[in-house]
Each structure stands twice: as structure tokens, then as C-alpha cells.
Amino acid sequence: MTAPPALPTLPGLSWSRHKKPGFSTRVASHISGREVRVALMSYPLYEFEAIYHGLASSLTAAFAGLGSSSLQSLMGFFMQMQGQANTFLYTDPDDSTITGGAIGTGDGTTQTFVIGRALGGWNEPVSWVTAVANVYLNGVLQSSGNWLFIAPNSIVFGSAPGAGVAITTDFTFAFQCRFLDDQMDFEEFMSSLWKLDSMKFRSITANTMPAAVPAPTVTGISPSSGSTSGGTSVTITGMFFGGATSVTIGGVACTGATVVNSTTITATTGANSAGVDNVVVITPAGTGAGVGLYTYSAWYTPYAIGSTLPLMFADPTTEGGTNHYIYNGTTYTSFSAWLTAVSGTFSRSSSKYITNSSGNLASISSGVLPFDYSPTSVGTSNGLLLEPASTNLLTYSQAIASWAGATGYGATPTNNAGIAPDGTNTATAVISTTANSQHFSAYVPLTCASGLSTTLSAYFKADGYSYGALAHYNGGSLQSAVINTATGAVTATFGSGFAATGVLLANGWVRLSLTFTTSYTTDYIYLGMSNVASPSFGGNSMPTFTGDGTSGVLAWGVQYEPLPFASSYIPTTSSTASRAADSLKIPWTSATATFIVKTINQTYAAGASVDLLATNTNSNGDQLLAMGSSTSLSTIDSSTTLTKTAAVTSWASSNITGVSGNSSGRALTANNETPAADSNPLFTATPSNIWLGGGNAAAPACGDISQFRAFNIAATSTQLQAQTNLA
Numbered sequence: 001m002t003a004p005p006a007l008p009t010l011p012g013l014s015w016s017r018h019k020k021p022g023f024s025t026r027v028a029s030h031i032s033g034r035e036v037r038v039a040l041m042s043y044p045l046y047e048f049e050a051i052y053h054g055l056a057s058s059l060t061a062a063f064a065g066l067g068s069s070s071l072q073s074l075m076g077f078f079m080q081m082q083g084q085a086n087t088f089l090y091t092d093p094d095d096s097t098i099t100g101g102a103i104g105t106g107d108g109t110t111q112t113f114v115i116g117r118a119l120g121g122w123n124e125p126v127s128w129v130t131a132v133a134n135v136y137l138n139g140v141l142q143s144s145g146n147w148l149f150i151a152p153n154s155i156v157f158g159s160a161p162g163a164g165v166a167i168t169t170d171f172t173f174a175f176q177c178r179f180l181d182d183q184m185d186f187e188e189f190m191s192s193l194w195k196l197d198s199m200k201f202r203s204i205t206a207n208t209m210p211a212a213v214p215a216p217t218v219t220g221i222s223p224s225s226g227s228t229s230g231g232t233s234v235t236i237t238g239m240f241f242g243g244a245t246s247v248t249i250g251g252v253a254c255t256g257a258t259v260v261n262s263t264t265i266t267a268t269t270g271a272n273s274a275g276v277d278n279v280v281v282i283t284p285a286g287t288g289a290g291v292g293l294y295t296y297s298a299w300y301t302p303y304a305i306g307s308t309l310p311l312m313f314a315d316p317t318t319e320g321g322t323n324h325y326i327y328n329g330t331t332y333t334s335f336s337a338w339l340t341a342v343s344g345t346f347s348r349s350s351s352k353y354i355t356n357s358s359g360n361l362a363s364i365s366s367g368v369l370p371f372d373y374s375p376t377s378v379g380t381s382n383g384l385l386l387e388p389a390s391t392n393l394l395t396y397s398q399a400i401a402s403w404a405g406a407t408g409y410g411a412t413p414t415n416n417a418g419i420a421p422d423g424t425n426t427a428t429a430v431i432s433t434t435a436n437s438q439h440f441s442a443y444v445p446l447t448c449a450s451g452l453s454t455t456l457s458a459y460f461k462a463d464g465y466s467y468g469a470l471a472h473y474n475g476g477s478l479q480s481a482v483i484n485t486a487t488g489a490v491t492a493t494f495g496s497g498f499a500a501t502g503v504l505l506a507n508g509w510v511r512l513s514l515t516f517t518t519s520y521t522t523d524y525i526y527l528g529m530s531n532v533a534s535p536s537f538g539g540n541s542m543p544t545f546t547g548d549g550t551s552g553v554l555a556w557g558v559q560y561e562p563l564p565f566a567s568s569y570i571p572t573t574s575s576t577a578s579r580a581a582d583s584l585k586i587p588w589t590s591a592t593a594t595f596i597v598k599t600i601n602q603t604y605a606a607g608a609s610v611d612l613l614a615t616n617t618n619s620n621g622d623q624l625l626a627m628g629s630s631t632s633l634s635t636i637d638s639s640t641t642l643t644k645t646a647a648v649t650s651w652a653s654s655n656i657t658g659v660s661g662n663s664s665g666r667a668l669t670a671n672n673e674t675p676a677a678d679s680n681p682l683f684t685a686t687p688s689n690i691w692l693g694g695g696n697a698a699a700p701a702c703g704d705i706s707q708f709r710a711f712n713i714a715a716t717s718t719q720l721q722a723q724t725n726l727a
Contacts, residue, residue: 001151003128004176005080006089008073012054012066012195019092020047043124046175046203048090055186055194062192071194075186083182087204089128089174096130100168106137106161111242112210113167115153126173127206128152133170137161145263148239152176154211158239158262175203215286216240218279220293221249227299229322230271236279238290241265243283249294250277272296300326303726305594305711305719312586312710314338317381319371335369335384343587350580353422353569354385359506361422361557361569370582372704375505382600383706385568386693389581392570393448394560399573400428400527405442409540410547411528413441418554421459421509427554429463430528432547438538439547440469440528446560448474450518453564457513457557458527459505460485464551467491467530470512471541475520478541482530483512485553491533494541501566511557513566525560529553565603567702581700584692586710588615591686594660594711595625596723601653602627602703609634610701612657614691615683624682624690625659625668627651627701633670635659635682644668644676654706656724660715667717672725675717682714 021044028036055071056063081088104113115132116125132149135142148156153173161167180200188194218238226232234254236247240262247257247267254267265281274297279290299322303310315324316335325331325338332338339346346369354370356362359378364370372385396402398420401413410433417429432439448454460468462485471480471494481500482492488504490512498516505511528542529552535543557569570579597612609628626634633644652671659668661682669675692708693701715723 003130003151004087004089005077006091006174007177008077009091010052010055010067010070010074012052012056012070014051014053016051018047018049019095021045022047041205042208043206045205046177047180048092048175048177048201048203050199052196052199055196056192057188057194058192066193071186074196075184078179078184081179084179087176087178088201089130090177090201090203091130091172091174096174097172098126099170100136101171102166102168103155104167106163106165106167108163109160110210111158111160111213112150112154112156114208114210115155115169115171115173117173125206125208126153126171127176127203128174130172130174133172136168137165139166139168145239148214150211150214152207154207156211156213156240159242176206177201177203213242213285214240216244216281216283216288218281218288218290218293221279221290224293225295225297226269227322228272228274228296229299230269231322232269234267234269234294236265236267236281236290237263238281238288239263240283240285240288241281243285244281245284246280246282248280250275250296251280269294269296274298274301299324300331303709303723305713305715305723308711308713310709311712312342312708315707316369316371316383317706319381339586345583345585347583348580350578352385352387352579352582353571355382355506357381358423361420363422363571366580375503378506381706382704383598384582384584384693385704386582386584386700387567387579387702388563388700389579390561390563390567390570391576391578392559392561392572393576394443394446394525394558395572395574395576397558397570397572398426398428398556400430400441400555400558403441403443405444405524407441409442409526409528409542410435410437410439411441411552413555418461418463419507420554420556421505421507427461427556429552430555431463431552432465432529432549434547434549436544436546438528438540438542438544439552440471440526440540440542442540443525443527443558445522445524448518448521448523448560449562450475450521452518452562453515454518454560454562455513455515455564455566456525457511457559457566458555459509459511459557459569461507461509461554462486463554464548465529465531465553467533467535467543468510468512468553468555469526469528469530469535469543470514471526472514472516473524473526473540474516474518474522477516477519479514479516480526480537480541481512481514482533482535482543483510484533485510492530492535492543494537509556511566515564515566523560525558527555527558563702565702567603582693584705585689586692588687588690588710590712591681591683592662592712592714593682594658594709594713594715594720594723595690596656596658596707596709597625597692597705598656598707598727599627599654599701600704600706602651602655602701610703611691612693612701612705613659614700615687616689625657627655627657627670633657633668633676635666635668640678640680642666642668642676642678642680644670644673646670646673656707656727658715658720658724660711660720662714665714667715667720669717669721669724672721675720677717 418427479495530543667677
């Protein structure tokens with residue numbers, strides 16, 4: 001609604017002024033003397049009379065204090081109103097400002113209120129609010145984003161004030177008026193000096209109906225861009241979203257639209273073509289559109305280096321969902337299809353275990369791509385589990401009661417007594433005796449090689465006692481650790497010169513690993529329990545306590561392998577068993593490249609490194625991109641190693657690493673760190689292949705590869721750093 005013109009404020013206004021509020025009452029008199037009176041007006045009309053004793057007609061300020069052309073201003077305004085015909089605003093100098101004026105009380109439902117003012121004990125709506133400075137609920141100042149003024153005299157709240165909440169405002173107002181005559185008598189009493197002895201006008205009836213809740217307004221969306229595939233979670237902001245029945249972006253309906261409150265909607269975008277689009281919200285009150293607020297872009301667009309898109313992009317965590325795979329501008333719907341398109345190959349000549357989407361360990365056949373899932377966040381994909389070859393030197397890995405020293409050490413094992421991490425009834429229950437002693441089963445002896453970095457691991461679950469214990473004895477060296485089956489935390493150790501780690505899995509299971517260097521060719525394995533987090537250790541380095549004869553732990557998947565970390569489980573029965581290496585080879589024939597590799601839960605030996613990318617040309621183990629245990633990253637050409645040491649003290653569970661270069665220089669970095677760079681070539685000679693996960697290298701990776709990007713340009717250091725900040 002457009003505000004009417006305002007009566008000019010002129011310096012010649014004189015005393016006295018008149019202001020007469022008036023009502024209309026119908027009176028019916030009866031012969032008996034009784035009267036019936038009916039008020040015809042709920043609120044008064046105000047009649048005003050003003051006098052101007054000085055109006056200047058001169059175009060220059062000839063009369064001090066009167067300004068120039070004040071006559072023309074007032075007379076012209078009267079002409080503009082066409083006498084009595086039109087409405088104007090009059091601001092009473094003594095009656096136009098309200099501070100802390102009460103306008104209503106909330107009931108939890110009503111959103112709109114008429115602004116009024118009080119005169120003593122009288123309350124009436126004001127005719128036209130010229131400005132609202134502040135709004136308060138129970139005395140608390142409200143953000144201007146929580147309310148809206150609608151002319152002539154309504155306040156609309158985005159959310160209805162609660163029941164009993166006092167609503168007050170600071171505002172200024174004017175009276176809507178019309179002149180009472182179609183003529184006006186101006187008198188010139190001196191040359192160029194005029195007066196007006198009487199100018200009368202009357203207010204019109206003030207609006208008493210609250211404004212309707214308006215159509216929604218859409219002011220923002222976050223994030224403001226997303227993939228053409230849809231699936232982006234967005235938060236839409238604005239006002240008057242209550243009762244929203246539709247949310248669309250670029251004409252495509254969002255899913256899961258939830259009205260959080262009258263100013264916020266959360267939703268998930270649908271699939272759409274690339275472009276800049278409007279965000280539209282529809283409510284029973286109407287339609288609101290935020291013009292050009294959201295940009296649909298192809299999912300791969302954010303990964304471009306300048307205007308160069310990745311030549312190759314594979315994100316196996318999206319397999320079976322959004323399927324983010326691209327090669328040379330063409331997208332693919334599976335990793336297998338993408339690998340075929342790039343002429344790559346994958347091989348593994350044995351079965352292996354991965355974590356499936358249900359959180360259980362599962363065996364997959366030889367040659368099957370090892371899609372791996374989080375063991376704790378069930379259903380969350382980690383990517384491809386690429387590992388080196390390994391051998392489990394311990395027999396009867398899940399039948400502990402079949403070990404040569406299974407009994408006689410304060411514990412009684414029973415095979416097939418519980419559900420194992422792979423969902424089968426193959427877990428062994430290891431139950432304490434009532435003796436005050438160590439409580440464990442023993443594997444005696446195990447044949448191994450000396451001088452090798454080795455890892456002993458086992459899965460535990462509470463079965464009366466909440467702590468599993470694992471130990472070994474190799475040539476006079478006793479080393480053991482205790483794990484909390486509820487948290488996966490290592491709570492106690494015995495011995496030195498080894499590392500103990502715990503991992504929390506699904507379904508109440510944990511995995512405890514001990515990594516050490518063997519010094520003899522035989523080893524003795526002890527598996528048992530503890531009744532406390534920090535126990536006393538006995539002669540076999542196992543916890544000592546008085547058992548209750550019924551409590552113990554479930555154990556499964558014991559593994560002894562010549563690797564400096566625990567790899568995926570290798571089951572054994574009466575003989576040892578091996579798992580073949582994963583080999584993922586991708587052709588690459590350019591001396592110029594940028595490679596980005598995102599990893600999850602990579603494992604490596606202390607003081608050593610594992611290869612995330614390897615080539616068939618570089619020396620020193622063919623390392624193209626290697627991840628070290630001391631938060632270092634390295635790449636090697638024919639003679640020189642380039643190393644980047646991160647500012648953090650340890651790698652995160654998920655890391656994004658990158659290397660770029662050509663024949664005259666190279667750079668590498670991780671996790672948005674400033675890159676290290678030198679002038680050595682990226683490749684010793686032009687390669688023919690690269691191995692993702694370092695499958696042909698001396699120290700291949702052991703963990704999940706969750707994303708791979710390859711560009712046929714050499715990114716600058718700034719561009720490379722930015723790439724490692726893109727999840």
C-alpha cells in the first residue's frame with residue numbers, strides 16, 4: 001500500500017491550532033422522557049484547524065524565517081488533493097510518537113496485530129504508521145527479521161507470539177485526513193506576503209482489521225549450489241513459511257521439505273539440469289520466489305582446476321548411489337564400467353574379508369572389487385579396501401578350543417559358542433575358572449621368521465567380563481595389552497618395544513592388535529580376559545584375578561602376520577592361509593600430471609611409509625605418492641626424494657593427498673597444507689601405468705581408497721592445495 005502525500009510542514013504555522021475528536025451518537029427520545037442512545041462510531045474522527053500568518057510567495061528567501069515559495073507549496077498541495085477529494089497524511093507535532101506502546105498479547109496462534117496507541121484509559125488504532133523503530137516481546141527486542149510492518153497499521157510476526165506474551169512497539173504515526181472545504185481563502189496583506197486564517201481538515205476512519213499473513217519471502221539458501229544429481233541438503237531462509245505446501249528449485253520439487261519454523265525450511269534437492277535457478281516456496285497465503293539463489297552444477301564441476309575438469313575421477317563411496325565416475329568428459333554408473341573405460345584392470349587371486357553395508361565382516365571371492373564399509377557407522381561406504389598380500393601363520397584362527405594349549409591356564413574355551421563379526425556362530429567363548437590366577441588359552445608354539453615386523457590381532461566381545469587380553473612370548477620378550485570391549489580403547493599394556501591399538505567395530509566387537517619385531521623363530525600366543533581396565537599382570541603377562549567360573553569373553557579371528565599392521569582377516573583351520581594382494585592398475589602415459597587420492601584408515605609401520613600411487617618408472621620402490629607415519633608425504637624420482645611434513649601431529653582417519661608436476665618441477669601436499677615443491681621431474685621417464693594403492697610397489701597401501709582424481713595438467717602449488725581441501 002502506497003502512503004498518501006504528506007501535508008507540508010511550513011514555518012508560517014501560527015497559534016492557535018485546534019484539534020477536536022468527535023463521535024456520532026443516535027439519540028431516540030420517548031414521550032416518557034427515556035432515551036435510547038446508540039454509538040455509531042467505535043473510534044473518534046479528529047477535526048483540525050490550522051492558521052498560517054506568514055506565507056511567502058517570493059521565489060527567493062525575501063522574508064527571514066519564512067523561506068521561499070511557502071505559499072506555492074501549501075496552495076499547490078491543496079490543488080493536488082483536489083479540495084476534499086483526496087486523502088493526505090498530517091503529522092501532529094504533539095501527537096506522533098509512541099514509545100513502548102502496547103499493541104496486543106500473544107495467544108500462540110495469531111501472527112498479525114493492529115498498531116494502536118493509548119490516551120489515558122482509551123485505546124485506539126492509529127491511522128497511518130510512518131515508521132516502526134522497535135518491536136518487543138515481553139520487553140525483549142526482536143530482530144527485524146522476525147516481523148514485518150504492513151501499511152497502514154499492522155505488524156505481522158513470522159511466528160505467532162506465545163500465549164500471554166506482551167507485544168509492544170516504538171513507532172511514529174500520522175493521521176489520514178481530507179480537507180473540509182473545496183475552497184481555501186489566501187490573503188496577501190503585504191507584497192509577496194500572505195496569510196491563511198483557517199485551514200480545516202478531518203481524519204478518516206482508521207483501519208481496525210489486522211493485515212492478512214502475506215505470501216512467503218525467500219531471501220537465502222545454504223549451500224547456494226549443488227550437484228545436478230540432486231541429493232544436496234539445503235537450508236532455505238526467509239519469512240512466512242508456515243504451512244508451506246511446496247518447495248521447488250528450478251521447478252523441481254525438493255524432497256523431505258520440513259518447515260523448521262516460519263523463517264526456516266530444510267530440504268533435499270532433486271535432480272535437475274545445470275543452471276542458475278529460483279527457489280520457490282508456496283504456502284496457503286501465496287508464492288514466494290528467491291530469484292537466482294541456487295546454482296545446479298554437474299557434480300564434477302567443483303573439482304575442476306581452473307577450467308580443466310578431471311580427466312579421470314572415481315569415488316567408490318558413491319557406488320550404487322550417485323555413482324560419481326567420469327573419464328574424458330563421460331560419466332559412468334559403476335566403478336567397473338569406469339575402469340573398463342580407462343582400460344584399467346583389477347586383480348586379486350584369492351578371496352578376502354571386507355566390512356559389508358550391514359557392519360559385518362564378509363568374505364568376497366577372488367577378483368571381486370573390495371567395496372568396504374565403516375565398521376561403526378553402519379551403511380557408510382569407505383571405498384575400496386586395497387591391501388598387500390599377507391599370511392596368517394596361526395592355525396585354528398576362530399576355533400580357540402582347538403589350540404594345543406587351549407586349557408590348563410585358568411580358562412575354559414568352547415568353540416562355536418557365539419555370533420562372530422561375520423554373523424556366523426563361530427565365536428569361541430573363553431570362560432574363567434574360579435582360581436585366583438591368570439585366565440587364558442595358549443597357542444604353543446607358533447613358527448615364525450625372526451627380524452620381521454609382525455602383527456598379532458584378535459577380535460573380542462564381552463561375555464561377562466568387559467576386557468579382552470592378548471599377549472605373546474618371543475624369545476624372552478613378553479608383551480601384552482588389554483582392550484575395553486565397549487569402546488575399543490587399549491586400557492593397559494605389559495612389556496615394551498611394541499605398539500598396541502584397538503578398533504571399535506559393529507555389534508559389540510573390537511579388534512586388538514600388537515605390532516612388534518620378532519627376534520626368534522618361535523612365538524607363544526596367549527588370549528584371555530581381565531575383570532578391570534588396569535589389572536595386575538602374572539608371569540605370562542596376562543591379567544591376574546579371581547574368576548567367577550561363569551564370566552569371560554568371546555574371541556574370534558586371531559591373526560599372526562608378517563606385516564607392520566593388522567590387515568583384513570585371513571581365516572585358518574588346520575594350516576596357515578594367505579591372502580593375495582589387490583592390484584588396481586590404470587594406464588597413464590603423460591609426463592605431466594596432477595593426482596589426488598583420498599584415503600580412509602590407512603595403516604603403515606612406524607617410521608615407514610606406504611604407497612598410495614606407484615609407477616613403472618620411478619626408482620626406490622616406484623613411489624609416486626607415499627604416506628608416512630610421521631605425518632610425512634613423499635614422492636621419489638630417479639635420484640631425489642621430495643618430502644612434505646604436515647603441520648599436524650598425526651594423520652586423521654580420512655586424508656586427502658595430492659602430487660603434481662611435469663619434467664621441470666613437482667609439488668605435493670595433503671589436507672589443505674602449503675605444498676612442498678622442487679625443480680625435479682615428477683617422473684623419471686614417461687610412464688605407461690600407475691597403480692592406485694601402490695599395488696606393484698615394495699610398500700603398497702593398506703586401507704580404503706575413497707576417491708581418485710587425475711588431471712593431464714600440472715597444478716600450481718595454490719591449485720594443488722585447493723584440491724586437497726575438496727572432499
